[in-house]
Amino acid sequence: MLFxxxxxxxxxxxxxxxxxxxxxxxxxxxxxxxxxxxxxPHIWRIVGEYANYSIFDVESNDALxxxxxxLPLFPFMDIKVTPLAVHPxxxxxxxxxxx
Amino acid sequence: MLFxxxxxxxxxxxxxxxxxxxxxxxxxxxxxxxxxxxxxPHIWRIVGEYANYSIFDVESNDALxxxxxxLPLFPFMDIKVTPLAVHPxxxxxxxxxxx
Amino acid sequence: MLFxxxxxxxxxxxxxxxxxxxxxxxxxxxxxxxxxxxxxPHIWRIVGEYANYSIFDVESNDALxxxxxxLPLFPFMDIKVTPLAVHPxxxxxxxxxxx
Amino acid sequence: MLFxxxxxxxxxxxxxxxxxxxxxxxxxxxxxxxxxxxxxPHIWRIVGEYANYSIFDVESNDALxxxxxxLPLFPFMDIKVTPLAVHPxxxxxxxxxxx
Amino acid sequence: MLFxxxxxxxxxxxxxxxxxxxxxxxxxxxxxxxxxxxxxPHIWRIVGEYANYSIFDVESNDALxxxxxxLPLFPFMDIKVTPLAVHPxxxxxxxxxxx
Amino acid sequence: MLFxxxxxxxxxxxxxxxxxxxxxxxxxxxxxxxxxxxxxPHIWRIVGEYANYSIFDVESNDALxxxxxxLPLFPFMDIKVTPLAVHPxxxxxxxxxxx
Amino acid sequence: MLFxxxxxxxxxxxxxxxxxxxxxxxxxxxxxxxxxxxxxPHIWRIVGEYANYSIFDVESNDALxxxxxxLPLFPFMDIKVTPLAVHPxxxxxxxxxxx
Amino acid sequence: MLFxxxxxxxxxxxxxxxxxxxxxxxxxxxxxxxxxxxxxPHIWRIVGEYANYSIFDVESNDALxxxxxxLPLFPFMDIKVTPLAVHPxxxxxxxxxxx
Amino acid sequence: MLFxxxxxxxxxxxxxxxxxxxxxxxxxxxxxxxxxxxxxPHIWRIVGEYANYSIFDVESNDALxxxxxxLPLFPFMDIKVTPLAVHPxxxxxxxxxxx
Amino acid sequence: MLFxxxxxxxxxxxxxxxxxxxxxxxxxxxxxxxxxxxxxPHIWRIVGEYANYSIFDVESNDALxxxxxxLPLFPFMDIKVTPLAVHPxxxxxxxxxxx
Numbered sequence: 006m007l008f009x010x011x012x013x014x015x016x017x018x019x020x021x022x023x024x025x026x027x028x029x030x031x032x033x034x035x036x037x038x039x040x041x042x043x044x045x046p047h048i049w050r051i052v053g054e055y056a057n058y059s060i061f062d063v064e065s066n067d068a069l070x071x072x073x074x075x076l077p078l079f080p081f082m083d084i085k086v087t088p089l090a091v092h093p094x095x096x097x098x099x100x101x102x103x104x
Numbered sequence: 105m106l107f108x109x110x111x112x113x114x115x116x117x118x119x120x121x122x123x124x125x126x127x128x129x130x131x132x133x134x135x136x137x138x139x140x141x142x143x144x145p146h147i148w149r150i151v152g153e154y155a156n157y158s159i160f161d162v163e164s165n166d167a168l169x170x171x172x173x174x175l176p177l178f179p180f181m182d183i184k185v186t187p188l189a190v191h192p193x194x195x196x197x198x199x200x201x202x203x
Numbered sequence: 204m205l206f207x208x209x210x211x212x213x214x215x216x217x218x219x220x221x222x223x224x225x226x227x228x229x230x231x232x233x234x235x236x237x238x239x240x241x242x243x244p245h246i247w248r249i250v251g252e253y254a255n256y257s258i259f260d261v262e263s264n265d266a267l268x269x270x271x272x273x274l275p276l277f278p279f280m281d282i283k284v285t286p287l288a289v290h291p292x293x294x295x296x297x298x299x300x301x302x
Numbered sequence: 303m304l305f306x307x308x309x310x311x312x313x314x315x316x317x318x319x320x321x322x323x324x325x326x327x328x329x330x331x332x333x334x335x336x337x338x339x340x341x342x343p344h345i346w347r348i349v350g351e352y353a354n355y356s357i358f359d360v361e362s363n364d365a366l367x368x369x370x371x372x373l374p375l376f377p378f379m380d381i382k383v384t385p386l387a388v389h390p391x392x393x394x395x396x397x398x399x400x401x
Numbered sequence: 402m403l404f405x406x407x408x409x410x411x412x413x414x415x416x417x418x419x420x421x422x423x424x425x426x427x428x429x430x431x432x433x434x435x436x437x438x439x440x441x442p443h444i445w446r447i448v449g450e451y452a453n454y455s456i457f458d459v460e461s462n463d464a465l466x467x468x469x470x471x472l473p474l475f476p477f478m479d480i481k482v483t484p485l486a487v488h489p490x491x492x493x494x495x496x497x498x499x500x
Numbered sequence: 501m502l503f504x505x506x507x508x509x510x511x512x513x514x515x516x517x518x519x520x521x522x523x524x525x526x527x528x529x530x531x532x533x534x535x536x537x538x539x540x541p542h543i544w545r546i547v548g549e550y551a552n553y554s555i556f557d558v559e560s561n562d563a564l565x566x567x568x569x570x571l572p573l574f575p576f577m578d579i580k581v582t583p584l585a586v587h588p589x590x591x592x593x594x595x596x597x598x599x
Numbered sequence: 600m601l602f603x604x605x606x607x608x609x610x611x612x613x614x615x616x617x618x619x620x621x622x623x624x625x626x627x628x629x630x631x632x633x634x635x636x637x638x639x640p641h642i643w644r645i646v647g648e649y650a651n652y653s654i655f656d657v658e659s660n661d662a663l664x665x666x667x668x669x670l671p672l673f674p675f676m677d678i679k680v681t682p683l684a685v686h687p688x689x690x691x692x693x694x695x696x697x698x
Numbered sequence: 699m700l701f702x703x704x705x706x707x708x709x710x711x712x713x714x715x716x717x718x719x720x721x722x723x724x725x726x727x728x729x730x731x732x733x734x735x736x737x738x739p740h741i742w743r744i745v746g747e748y749a750n751y752s753i754f755d756v757e758s759n760d761a762l763x764x765x766x767x768x769l770p771l772f773p774f775m776d777i778k779v780t781p782l783a784v785h786p787x788x789x790x791x792x793x794x795x796x797x
Numbered sequence: 798m799l800f801x802x803x804x805x806x807x808x809x810x811x812x813x814x815x816x817x818x819x820x821x822x823x824x825x826x827x828x829x830x831x832x833x834x835x836x837x838p839h840i841w842r843i844v845g846e847y848a849n850y851s852i853f854d855v856e857s858n859d860a861l862x863x864x865x866x867x868l869p870l871f872p873f874m875d876i877k878v879t880p881l882a883v884h885p886x887x888x889x890x891x892x893x894x895x896x
Numbered sequence: 897m898l899f900x901x902x903x904x905x906x907x908x909x910x911x912x913x914x915x916x917x918x919x920x921x922x923x924x925x926x927x928x929x930x931x932x933x934x935x936x937p938h939i940w941r942i943v944g945e946y947a948n949y950s951i952f953d954v955e956s957n958d959a960l961x962x963x964x965x966x967l968p969l970f971p972f973m974d975i976k977v978t979p980l981a982v983h984p985x986x987x988x989x990x991x992x993x994x995x
Contacts, residue, residue, distance in 0.1 A: 006165050007643060008187070009652050010251060016971075017216050018908050036688040047641075047654075049601060049683040052957050053901060053964040053975035057686055058603050060641075066105050066250050070189035073251040080214075084251035088107070088187050089643040090169035092651055094630040106247060108256050109647060115377075116612050117314050135292040146245075146258075148205060148287040151363050152307060152370040152381035156290055157207050159245075165646050172647040179610075183647035188247040191255055193234040204363050206385070208449060215414050264303050264448050268387035271449040278412075282449035286305070286385050288367035304445060306454050313575075315512050333490040344443075344456075346403060346485040349561050350505065350568040350579035354488055355405050357443075386445040389453055391432040402561050404583070406746060413711050462501050462745050466585035469746045476709075480746035484503070484583050486565035502742060504751050511872075513809050531787040542740075542753075544700060544782040547858050548802065548865045548876035552785055553702050555740075584742040587750055589729040600957050602979070604845060611810050660844050660897050664981035667845040674808075678845035682899070682979050684961035699858050701880070703944060710909050759798050759943050763882035766944040773907075777944035781800070781880050783862035799940060801949050828985040839938075839951075841898060841980040849983055850900050852938075881940040884948055886927040 006062065007089040008069055012082050013056040031077040039072060060089075105161065106188040107168055111181050112155040130176040138171060159188075204260065205287040206267055210280050211254040229275040237270060258287075303359065304386040305366055309379050310353040328374040336369060357386075402458065403485040404465055408478050409452040427473040435468060456485075501557065502584040503564055507577050508551040526572040534567060555584075600656065601683040602663055606676050607650040625671040633666060654683075699755065700782040701762055705775050706749040724770040732765060753782075798854065799881040800861055804874050805848040823869040831864060852881075897953065898980040899960055903973050904947040922968040930963060951980075 016025065039045040047060040063069045073084055091098045115124065138144040146159040162168045172183055190197045214223065237243040245258040261267045271282055289296045313322065336342040344357040360366045370381055388395045412421065435441040443456040459465045469480055487494045511520065534540040542555040558564045568579055586593040610619065633639040641654040657663045667678055685692040709718065732738040740753040756762045766777055784791045808817065831837040839852040855861045865876055883890040907916065930936040938951040954960045964975055982989045 008165075008250075009643065009645075018910060019216060033688045037690050040688075040690045048686045048689050049603065050686040050961060051603075052682040052684050052899075052961045053977040058681070058683065066107075066187040067189045069187070070248060070250045086187055086251040087652070088165040088168070088185055088646040089652065090166045090646050092642045092644040094627045094634075095642050096631050096634045107646075108247065108249075117316060118612060132292045136294050139292075139294045147290045147293050148207065149290040149367055150207075151286040151288050151305075151367045152383040157285070157287065169644060169646045185647040186256070187250040188256065189250050191246045191248040193231045193238075194246050195235050195238045206363075206448075217414060264305075264385040265387045267385070268446060268448045284385055284449040286363040286366070286383055288364045306445065306447075315514060330490045334492050337490075337492045345488045345491050346405065347488040347565060348405075349484040349486050349503075349565045350581040355483070355485065384454070385448040386454065387448050389444045389446040391429045391436075392444050393433050393436045404561075404745075415711060462503075462583040463585045465583070466743060466745045482583055482746040484561040484564070484581055486562045504742065504744075513811060528787045532789050535787075535789045543785045543788050544702065545785040545862060546702075547781040547783050547800075547862045548878040553780070553782065582751070583745040584751065585745050587741045587743040589726045589733075590741050591730050591733045602844075602957075613810060660899075660979040661981045663979070664842060664844045680845040680979055682957040682960070682977055684958045701858075701943075712909060759800075759880040760882045762880070763941060763943045779880055779944040781858040781861070781878055783859045801940065801942075825985045829987050832985075832987045840983045840986050841900065842983040843900075844979040844981050850978070850980065879949070880943040881949065882943050884939045884941040886924045886931075887939050888928050888931045 006064065008061045008063070009087040009089050010059045010061055010073070011051075011056065011085045012059065012076075012078075013054070013084075014078055014082055015055075016081055028077050035075070035077060044068075044072065105163065107160045107162070108186040108188050109158045109160055109172070110150075110155065110184045111158065111175075111177075112153070112183075113177055113181055115154075115180055127176050134174070134176060143167075143171065204262065206259045206261070207285040207287050208257045208259055208271070209254065209283045210257065210274075210276075211252070211282075212276055212280055213253075214279055226275050233273070233275060242266075242270065303361065305358045305360070306384040306386050307356045307358055307370070308348075308353065308382045309356065309373075309375075310351070310381075311375055311379055313352075313378055325374050332372070332374060341365075341369065402460065404457045404459070405483040405485050406455045406457055406469070407447075407452065407481045408455065408472075408474075409450070409480075410474055410478055411451075412477055424473050431471070431473060440464075440468065501559065503556045503558070504582040504584050505554045505556055505568070506551065506580045507554065507571075507573075508549070508579075509573055509577055510550075511576055523572050530570070530572060539563075539567065600658065602655045602657070603681040603683050604653045604655055604667070605645075605650065605679045606653065606670075606672075607648070607678075608672055608676055609649075610675055622671050629669070629671060638662075638666065699757065701754045701756070702780040702782050703752045703754055703766070704744075704749065704778045705752065705769075705771075706747070706777075707771055707775055708748075709774055721770050728768070728770060737761075737765065798856065800853045800855070801879040801881050802851045802853055802865070803843075803848065803877045804851065804868075804870075805846070805876075806870055806874055807847075808873055820869050827867070827869060836860075836864065897955065899952045899954070900978040900980050901950045901952055901964070902947065902976045903950065903967075903969075904945070904975075905969055905973055906946075907972055919968050926966070926968060935959075935963065 020028070036045065036048065040048070044061060044063055045059060046062050047058075049058050051057060061069055061072065063072065069086065073079065073086075076082065119127070135144065135147065139147070143160060143162055144158060145161050146157075148157050150156060160168055160171065162171065168185065172178065172185075175181065218226070234243065234246065238246070242259060242261055243257060244260050245256075247256050249255060259267055259270065261270065267284065271277065271284075274280065317325070333342065333345065337345070341358060341360055342356060343359050344355075346355050347353075348355060358366055358369065360369065366383065370376065370383075373379065416424070432441065432444065436444070440457060440459050441455060442458050443454075445454050447453060457465055457468070459468065465482065469475065469482075472478065515523070531540065531543065535543070539556060539558055540554060541557050542553075544553050545551075546553060556564055556567065558567065564581065568574065568581075571577065614622070630639065630642065634642070638655060638657055639653060640656050641652075643652050645651060655663055655666065657666065663680065667673065667680075670676065713721070729738065729741065733741070737754060737756055738752060739755050740751075742751050743749075744751060754762055754765065756765065762779065766772065766779075769775065812820070828837065828840065832840070836853060836855050837851060838854050839850075841850050842848075843850060853861055853864070855864065861878065865871065865878075868874065911919070927936065927939065931939070935952060935954055936950060937953050938949075940949050941947075942949060952960055952963065954963065960977065964970065964977075967973065
């Protein structure tokens with residue numbers, strides 16, 4: 006089941022450089038583990054912004070919230086989730102989507 | 105799997121009274137069938153507006169789009185879907201939600 | 204009398220971890236007491252956000268404000284209240300709602 | 303129980319002058335009947351706009367929706383309802399409001 | 402001359418509890434003095450928010466700004482003023498308002 | 501008493517050219533009469549838009565609404581009124597404004 | 600070069616059913632041709648809305664505008680384009696993206 | 699050449715009272731010098747807000763930016779500039795404005 | 798003197814194809830004449846939208862409004878004008894801009 | 897390939913004057929180097945705001961993000977990128993743009 010997610014990162018001013026580096030490194034490791042598992046099939050940087058558009062493929066809403074709320078940067082992010090359905094024109098879709 | 109849905113109805117001026125009545129009657133029948141099936145457990149009128157907040161309980165994003173796009177009033181509605189997860193403070197939740 | 208409430212939590216950076224844990228624990232206890240009393244029949248986590256949609260069932264606007272303003276996290280929340288009415292298509296409604 | 307209501311009127315272009323006059327006359331009669339009953343204690347014109355701020359005093363959310371949705375101009379209005387509580391500084395309040 | 406005013410309070414995090422209590426007490430005293438004078442005939446709490454809707458009855462725009470900018474909480478408030486006129490349907494109006 | 505007013509004109513498509521010319525001519529005559537009376541001391545075109553910023557000098561909110569609602573283009577305008585006070589730095593002000 | 604595109608369809612009321620069916624059929628054929636060419640690698644329906652999120656992979660901004668402005672439904676769409684870059688955490692990226 | 703300017707002041711919490719008084723005094727002196735020069739013909743307080751609407755009369759866009767960016771409060775202001783043209787109905791205009 | 802202008806075109810549904818073609822042709826001729834004169838040095842299509850960003854170089858606000866309001870598509874456009882100044886980092890600027 | 901970029905600078909309050917001067921000097925040097933290379937052909941100050949509109953001419957979305965995210969002021973900026981295409985009326989365009 007696919008979800009479209011936009012994440013905007015707003016780092017607080019008080020974080021020191023080392024804490025920040027560790028945080029970003031943990032975020033990257035966590036993200037790549039989920040990408041390898043197939044649950045986070047796409048992640049793109051939005052040009053000019055500290056933000057990304059991502060696609061998640063998970064079995065439920067609860068599974069998605071569990072993943073997102075465990076992001077190391079979660080306390081510093083605005084996240085907006087949009088559920089996706091098969092598009093009726095999608096040539097890769099297994100069945101037929103509705104209009 | 106639960107979804108929060110807001111529907112705002114904007115009827116076009118050109119609809120005659122009879123066509124409108126039939127449309128609304130079909131909408132009501134369709135909605136009540138889904139309520140009886142357990143897929144549309146809650147529907148509330150927003151006071152003062154031709155709009156509702158609803159909760160849907162369906163097995164997938166695709167199932168929800170199929171239901172919503174088949175609403176007789178769908179062409180005249182603005183619909184906004186928000187996926188819901190178990191809240192960690194919910195006393196009725198079966199398991200434990202995440203923060 | 205039903206109300207739809209959206210709560211968004213914005214914790215200040217200066218809270219230390221222990222104070223925060225106590226605050227969240229008090230919030231949970233307070234919420235669950237109200238749920239058990241029947242005044243807070245539904246609470247759902249919004250996927251990907253530190254926010255919830257809730258339904259309250261109280262006898263008056265004043266009762267609702269008293270409940271909300273006593274939330275331990277109230278000083279750190281944006282709250283938006285929408286009054287709800289019976290929907291004319293609601294199969295569970297006791298009487299008939301208006302259009 | 304008090305509610306703050308903003309109503310914005312958007313008359314459709316196709317209404318002829320006579321139908322419009324009748325509509326506005328019915329709206330005025332309906333409004334004044336409710337004012338005399340004590341359910342619509344205040345109505346003010348917003349300067350420069352075809353809009354009003356009103357205060358309603360009704361026994362429930364359902365009663366308010368019933369009143370508003372029966373307004374002759376309802377199909378041509380955007381209505382926004384905000385529930386009100388006693389303010390703790392209100393010198394006219396019977397009891398003490400909460401913060 | 403009537404004005405509709407919305408006030409939203411945003412207290413800064415750095416205020417200590419005692420300073421805050423004194424500030425709120427001065428605000429209440431100031432507000433009640435103006436209510437007794439007839440210049441602030443209505444104040445309502447917006448349910449779930451640290452905000453109010455108020456009606457002021459003053460002789461001029463300058464008089465209103467003088468009153469509002471002297472509010473003890475003024476530096477911590479967002480205030481939005483809307484001028485009001487007599488509504489043509491108002492049963493309590495002395496003369497006839499315009500459409 | 502001064503008011504800042506923004507007017508945006510949205511002419512409906514169905515108006516024929518002659519009706520439109522007469523409407524605009526009546527609007528201009530009405531505006532100039534009010535300018536000569538001193539009640540409409542300033543009117544400026546907003547560059548690139550069918551809109552203006554104006555300053556009105558009238559004795560009351562009701563007087564302003566009476567003037568604005570009688571504009572020949574009133575049914576085709578969005579109007580936004582902001583009450584103005586003397587600025588404490590204004591070198592032309594008769595008295596001293598407050599901060 | 601990747602672009603994120605959101606398309607919202609707003610069909611005019613005056614289109615008859617046959618013209619509409621032909622338009623939608625031409626849109627589908629055009630979209631699928633571009634999908635097969637590799638220029639439109641992803642298209643997803645936004646649940647509950649007559650809208651989609653798409654990813655385009657084209658050689659230039661001009662190529663993208665040429666494709667989008669030739670969509671049969673282009674005159675009835677609101678389209679919002681966001682340029683995408685490689686995300687530094689993307690496990691499928693060929694090189695290393697920047698932060 | 700006339701410009702409409704809205705300035706909103708947001709003073710930072712960390713400014714001590716003396717620094718603030720000096721800043722505001724310098725702002726007032728600077729503003730009054732420009733008013734006397736004819737470059738800042740109007741300044742009005744927006745009722746209830748720490749904000750003003752102003753009219754500037756300068757020879758160029760660059761001249762206006764030079765004036766505004768030298769305001770002592772510039773680092774603490776949100777400023778919005780709108781270029782103005784002669785209105786065709788303006789009775790004080792030297793020539794004829796365009797529609 | 799430079800201005801940044803965004804133009805969004807919204808053609809009405811009732812225009813027939815021939816009238817539209819003539820309108821667009823007149824718009825193009827008018828635009829190119831101004832480009833050749835040096836008053837409209839840049840025009841760019843916004844990808845995916847019936848809209849453009851343009852730069853105008855004119856002697857005054859009034860000159861700009863005269864040009865824009867004479868655009869053949871002016872009645873069908875939303876136009877937003879932003880005055881520009883020399884940027885202090887601009888290597889092509891003749892003098893020094895201010896910060 | 898052209899991009900329209902708006903940058904808004906929000907400097908944090910805690911930066912001391914010397915660190916700020918160095919930051920701004922590095923920003924200027926970096927910007928001018930890119931301007932000389934032809935990749936940043938235009939930069940304009942938005943009158944009255946600590947903001948600029950810029951045009952970038954780069955070979956790809958990734959190249960643009962690399963440039964923007966390396967701006968010394970990047971952590972303190974809101975940046976909004978819009979891809980541009982040739983406008984069909986552009987007299988300087990090499991080929992013919994599409995509508």
